Amino acid sequence: MSRPNAQSMKPATAAKKLDVYLPATPEEFQANPITRDELAALAADPPQWLADLRKLGPHPKNLVAAKLGVSIAGLGRGGVEKAMTTEQIDALLQEMPAWLVAERESYQEVLAEQRRLKDARKS
Template sequence: MKPETAAKKLGVLLEATPEAFRAAPVTRTALQELQNEPPEWLVELRRTGPHPRPVVAARLGVSVAGLRRADVTEPLTTEQIQALLEEKPEWLTRERETHAAVMAENARIKRDRAAAAAAPRTPQR
């Protein structure tokens, strides 16, 4: 697979990976090895960043769209994410509330659909 696909699967920013990783395709076996026994560069990259948007969004408890609405377009380091969590800017509070509401609504819909699927159906005439 392409290095950018492998980087996404590993949850890291491609530009921050070593040149050797970016230079050649990554086999599924190599990806599995990286996941099971990550080398030091991968451990450090996951710990300190810079992180791709999906990881930043997850660590902040917001959606990727919420990051975009807040004009957070650049990758952030773990230190920058921690600073935002401590500062709690207004946009972060608002986006966390929005994200929590959306997740709750999605869970409700999933429960409703599961209940409807489990309910006995009456024959129609």
């Protein structure tokens, strides 16, 4: 097996940089190291599979959390264990279960405290 050169990255790293869920990417993407040039080309001119993944999902947890307005830990407390599609996220936002309301409020409090501390350090 040939060793990837220093200018290439594992598919998991490339997927993270592209903000996509690795298991949902094509086999070819998952099986081969990605060079920095290939990553830049994918980001600059996304193929259809990448555009569809970004639009429809499934999305990785960090994006699910951001779209729901909660922390990644909050997802876990809410029982969200897997990647979610845009449709599932929208349905959850429409339903607005009690755990999601509580986690959103808690997350906003954390963000407000972080802003307060940052402002206090500036003074």
